[in-house]
Amino acid sequence: MGLTTLITFIVYLIAMLAIGVIMYYRTNNLSDYVLGGRSLGPGVAALSAGASDMSGWLLLGLPGAIYATGMSEAWMAVGLAIGAYLNWQFVAKRLRVYTEVSNNSITIPDFLENRFRDKSHILRVLSALVILLFFTFYTSSGMVAGAKLFEASFGLSYQTALWIGAIVVVGYTLLGGFLAVAWTDFIQGLLMFLALIVVPIVALTQMGGWESAVQAVGEIDPTHLNMVQGIGIIAILSSLAWGLGYFGQPHILVRFMALRSAKDVPKARLIGTVWMVLGLYGAIFTGFVGLAFISTQDVSVLSGFGIQVVEENGLQVLADPEKIFIAFSQLLFHPVIAGILLAAILSAIMSTIDSQLLVSSSAVAEDFYKAIFRKKASEVELVWIGRIATVVIALIAVIIAMNPDSSVLDLVSYAWAGFGAAFGPLILLSLFWKGITRNGALVGILVGAVTVIVWGDVLSGGIFDLYELLPGFLFSLIAIVVVSLLGRPDSEIEAEFDQAAKISKEN
Known part of the structure; x- marks a missing residue:
């Protein structure tokens, strides 16, 4: 990495830490630390939700998957776009209202209780416990992605x-809590969006246009041009099933809870949907054009940036397809722009x-420490417990990420499935079905989480190659309904449900 690129990159990191310091002085109690005092406007809520959702997967994982196996991987993007829209459409407003009506709940476990x-x-x-289990793996995936970026950009050891x-991200999360996270995510979301629009356009211009890129990819492997050729129904269903995960992701749901008003949801939904669809298109085209570019252009300069190019079947290809965005940033742009683009990748990872660290630390402070051990703990004490938990959870995630061969996509898919199956059906039914009971909720979480753990790790082959999120979601949904029908919630719970439903309709 050149000096100019390095300076640009460092300036960005300092700016993110500065936001953490500023928000430190606006964080006075646990509600501020984990929910920002419910003060987010629609733009910040939408972009911070999108940025925290997409992670390094959007700039590393998805372009790498398209580069390696072609347009068949785009089914995942289709599922995610649909799922994100439906989450904003049906869950956002109802959850914002219901969490406030239900004793001003500030975390998902708090709301469920x-x-x-x-x-x-x-x-x-x-x-x-489920949040801590799966977020540790999820956070670890981000640590792996961050290490890959620093390794390729600075020539550091893994x-x-x-x-x-880890130190940079923990730093500003530790200081500023939710407000620091939301505002840094907002800036990072803008940066990610611009990067995903600019990079494929510049690459296409260098290639001589879209037709030249399509022709080059077709000559390499015609199956890369087709979304259905060479892919079975189980693979398509598995990819589309990623969209179901949105209903149970605590780090996304908390953005809905933090909106300043339920009336902001329509505007936030529009901003979030446009951001996601265009961002996914940019990621897909980055991977697609990348295959054509690397195979037909002189990319020998990449060796100087620690990006290995190898020969396969007479073609030059990247040894690690997930580094295609990093390769483009170094090949096509001025060092200052390259520094900004590398910062965009780090943005995706950090956001x-x-x-995840914030939701996990809030689970420790609010749902373990206060609820069980220190019911009369002061607000300052709880904030510091949250900060200590942030450090501990980050350390565990780093230990898991120590293996340089760790797969970002595998870690993400496992955690995404865990949350989607354990909480997705429960959140939907809690918001829209008066008849759901506590026992139904308990069984639903257990069935969803256990299915994800067993389906992918213990069982394999045939139907068990289906992404574990889909069976986990369905089994959890069925378990909640069956167990809930064996009992009935009391009148106080039903009255509160009716109150939340009424307020939602009025907003």
């Missing part, structure tokens, strides 16, 4: 790169890690 009047705390503890990335 208040929603079902669970005085035993079992529901809160179980949901918090372990050194891993620790540097997800910070959100």
Whole structure:
């Protein structure tokens, strides 16, 4: 990396830490630390939700998958776009209203306990445990992606790169809590969006236009041009099933809860949907054009940036397809722009890690420490418990990420499935079905989480090659309905449900 690029990159990192310092002085209690005092406007909520959702997967994983296997990987993008829109359409407003009506709940486990009047705390503890389990793996995937970026950009060892990335993200999350996370995610979301629009356009211009890129890819492998050729129904369903995961992702749901008003949801939905669709298109075209570009252009300069190019079947290709965006930033742009583009990749990574760390630390502070051990803990004490938890969880994630051969996509898909199956059906039914009971909620979380763990790791072959999110979601949904029908919620719970439904319709 050149000096100019390095300076640009460092300036960006300092700016993110500065936001953390500024928001430190606006964080006075636990509600501020984990929910920002419900003060987010529609633009910040939408872009921070999108940025925390997409992670390094959008700039590394998806372009790399398209580069390696072609347009058949685009089914995943289709599923995600549909799922994100439906989440904003049906969940956002209702959850914003219901969490405030239900004793001003500030975390998902807090909401579930208040929603079902669970005085035993079992529901809160179980949901918090599931959050900590899957977010540790999810955070680890971001650590791996960050290490790959620093490794390729600075020529550092994998372990050194891993620790540097972890220290930066933990730094501003530790200081500023939710407001720091939301505002850095907003800036990072803008940066990611611009990068995904600019990079494929410049690459296409260098290639001589879209037709030249299509022709080059067709000559390399015609199956790369087709979304259905060479892919079975199980693979398509697995890819589309990613969209179901949105209904259960705590780091996205908390953005809905933090909106300043339910009336902001339509504007936020429009901003978030446009951001996501165009961003996904940019990622797909980056990978597609990347295959044509690397195979037909002189890219020998990449070796100087630690990006390995190898020969396969008479063609030059990237040894690690997930580095195609990094390769383009170094090949096509001025060092200052390259620094900004590399910062965009780090933005994608950090915007997800910070959100996951915050939700995990809030689960420790609010759902374990306060609910079970120190019910009369002061607000300042709870904030510091949250900060300590942030550091501990980050350290565990770093340990998991120590293996340089770790797959970003594998870690993400596992955690995404875990949350989608454990919480997705439960959140939907909690918001829209009066008849759901506490026991139904408990069984649903267990069935969803266990299915994800067993389906992918213990069973294999045939139908078990289906992405574990889909069976996990369906089994959890069925379990909740069946168990809930065996009982009935009390009148107080039903009255609160009616109140939340009424307010939602009025907004």
